[in-house]
Amino acid sequence: MSRKLLLWGVAVLALLALPPILLALQQPFYVDLVRRIMILAIAAVSLNLILGYGGMVSFGHAAYIGVGAYAVGILGFYGVFNGWLHLLVAVVASALVALAIGAVSIRTSGIYFIMITLAFTQMLYYLGISVAEFGGDDGMRLKRRSQLGIVDLNDPVQFYYLALVLMLFSVFLVSKIVNSRFGMALRACNSNEARSRAIGFSPYPYRLAAFVIAGAMCGLAGALYGNHTNYITPGLMTWEQSGDLMFMVILGGMATTAGPVIGTFAFLFGEELIKALLGLKAQGWIEHWQVIMGPLLVLSVLFFRRGLAGIFGKPDA
């Protein structure tokens, strides 16, 4: 336990020190990159609650990134720029969408659950495409970023630290939840459903509650992501985005505290690294980065059965 806390301490210090160092080196791009990674890490952490601990293979988690981002975009479209209201609406709207999707899909399991969550997200994706007022397929630019008062999101470094704080908060929150009575019930129903029912747990309400919590957290990530890109498109809700989130969780280590964060960093740094290396060879190769990334991901899953987090210690019981 203390060793893990030490590793967390080192990682947090490194992330705290990163912006001044990168700016001194005149590399603002990497501040943006790490900020984006931390925002998506929040989404991965939320997915881990249901995928890793709850055993619900949601193939539509990008839906809540979209809902959160569109909450910011649509409120801004109508001239509402209060950032706290943006975040509140993003979280509540995502929770409600998760409640609706979860209420239906959690009645199924296995491949049906995967397909239903995917189908709902595709519905939202096509909804985004079809609403011309909000840019349809092209999406829309934010008129202004969320106005939070104490934090200026137009300042890349301030935004960076906000993302860091919220990422750490989401990790803390999920680690509290999964060890609480609620979390134990959720994990028990995942571990052995027949036994859980036999001792008196009805899985459905616990799964649905976890699904809603994960959706709400991911909605927060979506609101941040909309502000990060400053541009909102239905592309945020593609099934590729959902798949990437799943991969980040699996790569990092399902049902581990640090796994989704490690997975997100590894996945997105890996992408940048491969692109940079390909760029050295020829500009035209960069777009084929996935040819390299794919096999690497396959190998990592084969060799790190418990995910990259498994390198740093045993999974928490």
Added chain:
Amino acid sequence: MLEVRALTKSFGALRATDGVDLDVREGETLAIIGPNGAGKTTLIGQLAGMLLPDGGSIRFAGEDITRLPAPRRARMGLARSFQITSVYKEFTALQNVALAVQAQSGHSFRFWRPAFADASLISPAEKILGEVGLEKRMHVLAASLAHGEQRQLEVAMALATKPRLLLLDEPMAGMGAEESQRMIGFLATLKRRQTMILVEHDMDAVFRLADRISVLVYGRVVATDVPEKIKQNEEVRRAYLGEES
């Protein structure tokens, strides 16, 4: 305490439960015996709510529970153990039993306080593990326990739900002779304060523990009586005890 009337359950053409009547009285241990394929586990499944019967009724503690889902029955005090060990393998023995305690102590929509630091879950769990003889193995992952120990854990989890009626589906299955003797000894002390239905192949255990015995053959109860009478019952001997008549 438990009244089963005209219970039927078919799988295709097979009548696994064929008009079963059973009564369990407060405080007694009723053993259900019968040859392989007699429908014992199917019957337990219907009593516990894992399977829904095609017809008939089940009343428990004065309420009709025929259509109630398993978790509701468990919360009413009807607990079962599984013939094929069914525990949380990636949790420790203590966590397994603590979860069973938790399942009976109200809803689990408590999101903050760590369950492993909750004395109201851990203390009763430790006590029950002590009773079944697993106190030295509390912090071992269930997957790493020996087969016999997993069987003990199985019973401990059912007990941790503080059942009014305990359904034990072959608690001695796959155990060595010594382990079986220990389990029988434990059940013999337990039966003084616990109403039980015991499904078991081990005749030694059945005749030591049962107050009454029901004999199930091809989904029907062919006899229900005190152990001495069952031993002498001609039909039972023919059908089950394997004696040439």
